Amino acid sequence: MVTPEVIRLDVAKIDALMEAFEAKYLHFLDIGKDDFDERDRGALAFYAIRDLLKKMEADAEELCGHMEVCDAIMAADKVRKGERKK
Numbered sequence: 342m343v344t345p346e347v348i349r350l351d352v353a354k355i356d357a358l359m360e361a362f363e364a365k366y367l368h369f370l371d372i373g374k375d376d377f378d379e380r381d382r383g384a385l386a387f388y389a390i391r392d393l394l395k396k397m398e399a400d401a402e403e404l405c406g407h408m409e410v411c412d413a414i415m416a417a418d419k420v421r422k423g424e425r426k427k
Contacts, residue, residue, distance in 0.1 A: 345405035
């Protein structure tokens, strides 16, 4: 089942891969290319992906909070309905 926790874990894994990629690949972009436009596009694409991942992580966190509130409301409703039947 997909939950905000699963999404957060996947985003964290991708973030770790992005950090490793940044440490290795972007270093080579800086030292190996004379075409500055191409180098800058590659670096900007990398950081755009990273920014999207951070947004997804924040969205999953917000969703988790909303789900906790909904779960609490549903639990209170079940208790209330159970009290009415007695």
